[in-house]
Amino acid sequence: MYIFLTQLSILDILLATDILPNMIHITIHEGESISLTSCITQFCFFSSIECSECLLLTVMSYDRYVAICNPLHYHSVVNHLFCIISIVSTWTIGHFILLLNAVSICRLHFCKSNIIDHFxxxxxxxxxxxxxxxxxxxxxxxxxxxxxxxxxxxxxxxSYLCIIFTILQIKSAQGRQKAFFTCSSHLTAVSIFYGTLISVYVIPTDGQLVILSKILSLLYTVVTPLLNPAIYTIRNKDFKKAFEKFKMLAV
Structure with missing residues (x-):
């Protein structure tokens, strides 16, 4: 799981780097110009990162599925080779999406209004x-x-339906609680990420709902990368131990 969390952190950093600097600049100046090439580049990197994160969250859900539903075989299934193949596949597909979008958009001819009503x-x-x-x-x-x-x-x-079914079969309340906390962080991150992502691209953006679409887009481009580190460290025993050591050293 720590290997996957490292990759998730890298994707969040890349997403914030791609979106935030220009967004802050636009907000401060209440609108700013950007070249067509820069705009296409920003979108291509954005779509690539988002696609990679979707795939990575799926791999992490499979990791939680094996840990809860088939714990005795966890280390033989989710081994080092599986992690490497999953990560390489995630980044490869993400780069393929980037290249495909870049080629497709560059073939378009832009002659309409040059105003983008978005962040x-x-x-x-x-x-x-x-x-x-x-x-x-x-x-x-x-x-x-x-x-x-x-x-x-x-x-x-x-995966989570199978996980919930397995957790409900655990007899002790303490065992059910421990199993649930094992995947609660990932479930929270998935709910925020997919909830806002689906809302943006399912809700129509006509009329007054354009503002709502902008606000929702801020959630999965800015808020989610900001919350992920907190979500995955609140119940992490290793983080708590490291934090206690840091406080002792600071004192």
Missing amino acids: FCDFAPLVGLSCSNTFIIRMQTLILCFFIVACPFIIIVI
Whole structure:
């Protein structure tokens, strides 16, 4: 789990680096210009990081599934080789998404308004400025979202249904509580991440709901990366021990 948490931290840092500096600059100046190349670059890195995080959270849910439902085989299933293959696959697919989006968007011709009513260069505001036929790229994005976002979400839901069923079969209340706390941090992170992600791309963005869409987009681009370190350290015994040692050294 610590290996996966390291990768999650890297993705959160990259996401904040991609979105926050320009967002703060725009907020301070109440609007600012950005070149088309920079806008496309920001979106491509953003989509790549988000896709990688979806896949990583899915791998982490499988890790929790094996730990709860098949604990005796945990070290033989989630071994070092499995971790390496999972991480390499996650980053490879993320980079493939980046390259695919870059090629697809660069083929569009932009001749409409040059104003993006958003905090960053997201898919809908960016593609909405194109005067080319965007049917292909929209269908491509829809298909990618199904395989990269929807399918992992379904896998996570199935994993936690199995986990809940296994926990309910534990006879002692202490055992059930311990098993639940084992996956509570990951479940919280998944709920925040997917909850806001689905809300942004399911709720229509017409009229007054544009402001709501912006606020929700802030949750999974800024708030979630900020909360993840706290979520995964609140109940972590190793972190508590390290913090106690730090306090003793400070005194």
